[in-house]
Amino acid sequence: MNLAFDIFTVSAVSAGALFFLAGTVGLLRFPDSLTRLHALTKVDNLGLGLVVLGLLPQANGLFSALKLVSIWLLVQLSGAIITQLIAGAVRLRGPHG
Amino acid sequence: MTSFLFGAAGFVLAMAALGLVVILRRPAEVDHMMAAQLLGTAGVAILLLLAAATETPPIVDVALLLALFAAFAAVAFVRSAPDRESEVSKATSDG
Amino acid sequence: MTISSVFNIGLVVLILGIGASTIAAREAFAAVIAFVVYGLLLAIAWVRLSAVDVALTEAAIGGGMTGMLMLGAVARLRFAKGNDSPASLPARLAAGVLCAVIAAGLATAILVPPEVIPTLAPAVMDNLAQSGLGNPVAGVLFVYRALDTLLEKVVLLLALLGVWSLAPDSVWGGIPGLRVYAQPDRTLTFLAQLLPPVGIVVAIYMCWVGAKEPGGAFQGGTILAAMWLLVMIAGLQSVPSISQPWLRLLLVIGPMIFLAIGLAGFVLASAFLAYPSGYAKALIVAIEFALTLSIGVALGMLAAGPPERVQQP
Numbered sequence: 001m002n003l004a005f006d007i008f009t010v011s012a013v014s015a016g017a018l019f020f021l022a023g024t025v026g027l028l029r030f031p032d033s034l035t036r037l038h039a040l041t042k043v044d045n046l047g048l049g050l051v052v053l054g055l056l057p058q059a060n061g062l063f064s065a066l067k068l069v070s071i072w073l074l075v076q077l078s079g080a081i082i083t084q085l086i087a088g089a090v091r092l093r094g095p096h097g
Numbered sequence: 098m099t100s101f102l103f104g105a106a107g108f109v110l111a112m113a114a115l116g117l118v119v120i121l122r123r124p125a126e127v128d129h130m131m132a133a134q135l136l137g138t139a140g141v142a143i144l145l146l147l148a149a150a151t152e153t154p155p156i157v158d159v160a161l162l163l164a165l166f167a168a169f170a171a172v173a174f175v176r177s178a179p180d181r182e183s184e185v186s187k188a189t190s191d192g
Numbered sequence: 193m194t195i196s197s198v199f200n201i202g203l204v205v206l207i208l209g210i211g212a213s214t215i216a217a218r219e220a221f222a223a224v225i226a227f228v229v230y231g232l233l234l235a236i237a238w239v240r241l242s243a244v245d246v247a248l249t250e251a252a253i254g255g256g257m258t259g260m261l262m263l264g265a266v267a268r269l270r271f272a273k274g275n276d277s278p279a280s281l282p283a284r285l286a287a288g289v290l291c292a293v294i295a296a297g298l299a300t301a302i303l304v305p306p307e308v309i310p311t312l313a314p315a316v317m318d319n320l321a322q323s324g325l326g327n328p329v330a331g332v333l334f335v336y337r338a339l340d341t342l343l344e345k346v347v348l349l350l351a352l353l354g355v356w357s358l359a360p361d362s363v364w365g366g367i368p369g370l371r372v373y374a375q376p377d378r379t380l381t382f383l384a385q386l387l388p389p390v391g392i393v394v395a396i397y398m399c400w401v402g403a404k405e406p407g408g409a410f411q412g413g414t415i416l417a418a419m420w421l422l423v424m425i426a427g428l429q430s431v432p433s434i435s436q437p438w439l440r441l442l443l444v445i446g447p448m449i450f451l452a453i454g455l456a457g458f459v460l461a462s463a464f465l466a467y468p469s470g471y472a473k474a475l476i477v478a479i480e481f482a483l484t485l486s487i488g489v490a491l492g493m494l495a496a497g498p499p500e501r502v503q504q505p
Contacts, residue, residue, distance in 0.1 A: 156244060168383070173260045
């Protein structure tokens with residue numbers, strides 16, 4: 001059982017790290033601010049979600065696991081709203097403002 | 098498992114570092130505002146991985162605070178960017 | 193070289209790089225953002241040094257509050273009509289030499305420690321169980337050096353008075369000039385409705401858990417201040433004028449309760465700030481809750497700045 005958990009953790013966390021890589025590549029290569037913002041928020045949040053998923057079997061106890069999930073939810077929700085705020089700033093100032 | 102988690106944390110740190118270098122070198126201010134967003138996700142991931150790697154649950158609390166304050170810092174960045182004065186005014190007594 | 197030391201080295205390189213970019217930034221806004229990033233990364237560094245309480249405070253103060261304060265200063269500077277000439281060369285040289293001397297002193301202290309490093313940590317851990325606390329930092333703050341903590345809270349109030357005294361006489365007692373949004377920004381309003389309840393729960397949790405695990409009144413108070421500032425910036429609540437009685441009561445209630453319990457120690461436990469045996473933890477938790485409120489209000493008002501308008505009757 002422990003081995004199955006460990007394999008799950010390794011694969012989920014590795015997938016999450018790959019998504020972080022993809023997000024950074026997006027930051028590097030996308031042409032303007034809005035697309036970069038899109039890459040950063042969507043992809044990095046997905047990476048965080050996979051990392052949290054992978055860490056769930058390693059948590060000791062239900063309370064710790066719930067804490068991990070609620071942190072992910074908080075980052076997800078606040079990240080979505082912050083992205084809208086930054087996008088509003090981009091709209092106001094143009095993509096190179 | 099511990100080495101793997103440390104390695105994953107190091108990888109995400111490298112990705113965050115690369116992202117920060119890219120963001121902070123661009124001239125536009127809207128790009129700099131994304132730094133809070135970047136740290137809010139990557140930083141939280143790094144701390145959660147460190148918490149599991151060192152088996153220290155209180156580090157998860159640091160991740161929670163980082164998430165909260167990265168959001169707060171992002172609001173401060175967006176609000177204070179120059180040339181936004183038309184939208185922002187001093188507090189009024191009937192606000 | 194183990195993976196954890198590779199991680200540490202990478203973190204240090206990143207922190208130094210961000211520090212350099214803070215100094216090299218051309219504009220104040222970019223420099224402040226880099227500085228906030230620096231603060232948030234330092235929180236990770238504190239975690240690697242096993243100082244989780246400090247990491248919590250660094251994430252709260254270095255990440256949120258310092259950024260807010262400095263961005264407010266940058267915004268005010270934009271309107272200020274000072275002379276734009278940079279500081280003279282001798283002044284900059286003197287500042288550089290002073291910084292270098294301090295850095296050299298710190299480096300010597302860390303790299304060349306004395307033979308037997310003086311530490312009271314074992315004594316702290318030995319006697320901690322008597323107070324019922326599980327967190328040695330809370331033990332140092334509220335049991336062994338409670339006097340220092342009490343004085344620090346008073347110093348925080350004095351700092352707030354210092355900020356308030358920057359107001360011209362005509363608007364004393366007025367409303368701080370916190371910059372808020374004139375028309376409600378729907379996105380920001382949504383955030384200001386979503387985040388503060390979460391923040392308040394986390395603040396209470398931080399204050400409560402500080403007795404046993406890393407946490408405590410200061411971190412909880414900073415969260416409360418940030419949530420309050422968010423609500424005010426979004427326009428959901430008006431910035432209070434500094435003469436409001438409830439504001440002043442909340443500011444002093446923390447230090448007052450702390451002082452009252454300290455004075456009661458004369459009667460109940462034979463010394464100032466001594467706790468009667470068996471009641472130490474309960475009293476400390478009560479002090480921490482009151483302090484969380486006071487710190488939250490004080491930090492929020494510090495970030496709001498000196499009064500600038502008079503309350504309309």
